[in-house]
Amino acid sequence: SSITDGIARTIEGAAASVSEALFEPVVRLGVTGLSRAGKTVFITGLVANLLDRGRMPQVQAQAAGRIEAVWLQPQPDLTLPRFDYEGHLAALTGDAPRWPESTRAVSELRLSFRVRPEGWLSGLTGPRVVHLDIVDYPGEWLLDLALLDKTYADWSEEVLSRLAKRPEGAAFLATARAEDGALPFVEGKAQALAALFTAYLGGARQAGWADCTPGRFLLPGDLAGSPALTFAPLPKPGDTPRGCLWREMERRFEGYKAQVVQPFFRAHFARIDRQVVLADVLGAIHRGPQALEDLRRVMADVLGAFRPGRNGWLTALLGGKRVERILFAATKADHLHHSQHGALTAIMEAMLREAKDRAEFAGALTGAMSLAGFRATVEETVTREGRVLDCVTGRLEDGRVVAMYPGRLPDDPARLLSPARQGAERWLEAEFGMMSFAPPLRMAVRPGEGPPHIRLDRAVEFLIGDRL
Numbered sequence: 001s002s003i004t005d006g007i008a009r010t011i012e013g014a015a016a017s018v019s020e021a022l023f024e025p026v027v028r029l030g031v032t033g034l035s036r037a038g039k040t041v042f043i044t045g046l047v048a049n050l051l052d053r054g055r056m057p058q059v060q061a062q063a064a065g066r067i068e069a070v071w072l073q074p075q076p077d078l079t080l081p082r083f084d085y086e087g088h089l090a091a092l093t094g095d096a097p098r099w100p101e102s103t104r105a106v107s108e109l110r111l112s113f114r115v116r117p118e119g120w121l122s123g124l125t126g127p128r129v130v131h132l133d134i135v136d137y138p139g140e141w142l143l144d145l146a147l148l149d150k151t152y153a154d155w156s157e158e159v160l161s162r163l164a165k166r167p168e169g170a171a172f173l174a175t176a177r178a179e180d181g182a183l184p185f186v187e188g189k190a191q192a193l194a195a196l197f198t199a200y201l202g203g204a205r206q207a208g209w210a211d212c213t214p215g216r217f218l219l220p221g222d223l224a225g226s227p228a229l230t231f232a233p234l235p236k237p238g239d240t241p242r243g244c245l246w247r248e249m250e251r252r253f254e255g256y257k258a259q260v261v262q263p264f265f266r267a268h269f270a271r272i273d274r275q276v277v278l279a280d281v282l283g284a285i286h287r288g289p290q291a292l293e294d295l296r297r298v299m300a301d302v303l304g305a306f307r308p309g310r311n312g313w314l315t316a317l318l319g320g321k322r323v324e325r326i327l328f329a330a331t332k333a334d335h336l337h338h339s340q341h342g343a344l345t346a347i348m349e350a351m352l353r354e355a356k357d358r359a360e361f362a363g364a365l366t367g368a369m370s371l372a373g374f375r376a377t378v379e380e381t382v383t384r385e386g387r388v389l390d391c392v393t394g395r396l397e398d399g400r401v402v403a404m405y406p407g408r409l410p411d412d413p414a415r416l417l418s419p420a421r422q423g424a425e426r427w428l429e430a431e432f433g434m435m436s437f438a439p440p441l442r443m444a445v446r447p448g449e450g451p452p453h454i455r456l457d458r459a460v461e462f463l464i465g466d467r468l
């Protein structure tokens with residue numbers, strides 16, 4: 001009968017999920033970082049190189065010849081967008097190569113490995129399957145965790161004082177200060193304030209400020225235009241009568257916390273086993289001391305989100321589960337000749353140490369690295385005005401092929417990161433210059449060899465090597 005059929009199917013379904021859990025372990029790898037940190041490029045390079053394992057010598061299971069097969073599979077979460085791996089790879093390696101569309105929301109991709117166990121075990125058991133679920137999400141959304149501890153009044157005060165230090169905030173600040181939150185609520189006014197606030201956030205991001213929360217204002221996903229995103233910080237009026245502007249703003253802020261931020265953490269964050277946090281450290285150095293200082297603060301905030309016990313609500317949700325490994329990686333290392341990669345890694349290590357101190361972090365295994373998800377340059381040593389310079393050569397957007405020497409990173413990261421540097425007049429000896437290269441033309445990707453990268457294999461080994 002249909003009833004017993006249904007029961008049999010349920011039991012079968014349960015058995016299937018039990019057997020998957022027992023015999024086919026799943027590792028959920030979170031990939032995050034602020035906008036333009038390099039998440040999309042990183043995942044695309046990572047997946048392409050894992051599928052074609054020619055360029056992954058530092059993955060131990062690969063070096064030992066234990067990885068028999070790697071393939072893409074339908075992901076388990078049916079309502080999450082799939083990471084558009086094929087589209088992004090085609091953009092990078094097609095006839096008119098270009099950088100792919102950046103991350104705007106959460107997406108997922110499942111990669112499965114068939115691996116032979118190590119040593120004597122391999123004689124006893126056959127190969128096993130391990131699934132790697134890669135979850136890509138904006139770092140901006142992670143920073144929203146800090147909002148959960150704040151009331152609307154606290155948050156408003158904090159944001160308005162931050163705005164006072166950023167020229168991009170002047171227009172919104174003047175409007176917000178002139179607003180009387182005690183007046184009756186009018187939708188048009190809320191929309192105008194939210195639009196002006198969003199415009200400020202956009203300007204702040206353009207200017208390179210790292211903290212541009214609330215995260216959904218710039219990356220709204222499918223929430224654009226909803227009341228949960230139609231609020232803005234306002235000074236608290238002396239009196240807040242029922243139905244006033246300030247109270248409705250407060251209600252929406254609380255709605256954003258409860259209906260946008262919390263569900264994100266519940267659905268995605270709470271299930272992550274391993275995490276990589278990408279940061280455009282070179283870009284921040286290029287923009288100057290303030291941008292670098294801002295990035296350092298954000299790194300501590302990001303790490304703080306992974307600190308066990310930091311937020312009561314999240315702790316209850318996680319129920320003791322924690323992220324086991326966190327890798328902080330400086331991206332776009334192909335802008336530097338390899339003779340400077342050590343210096344970039346040292347800066348990332350120093351920033352991680354500092355972030356751990358600031359966030360009082362302990363618990364997970366952490367690591368720092370510099371890498372490139374997709375190597376767009378080749379190295380070249382040129383002599384300019386009698387000086388021998390270690391350069392990188394690449395193609396600019398306009399088609400010219402140029403050699404770039406970005407300047408020299410200090411060997412001692414303290415030279416960049418010590419408090420004395422902040423506000424210092426001279427920022428490195430020469431202005432640390434940067435060019436944006438386009439992906440190279442006619443890239444010869446041989447079968448069995450993914451596109452060129454820098455240290456993606458080391459990143460894989462750190463993040464999931466123990467599970468392969």
Ligand code: GDP
Binds near residue numbers: 039331
């Ligand atoms: P997302 O916003 O974190 O997804 O950032 P993307 O992955 O889209 O990268 C943003 C931009 O940074 C790209 O469009 C490239 O211009 C640049 N970029 C990212 N990764 C690399 C890399 O490995 N090498 C180089 N040269 N540029 C990169």
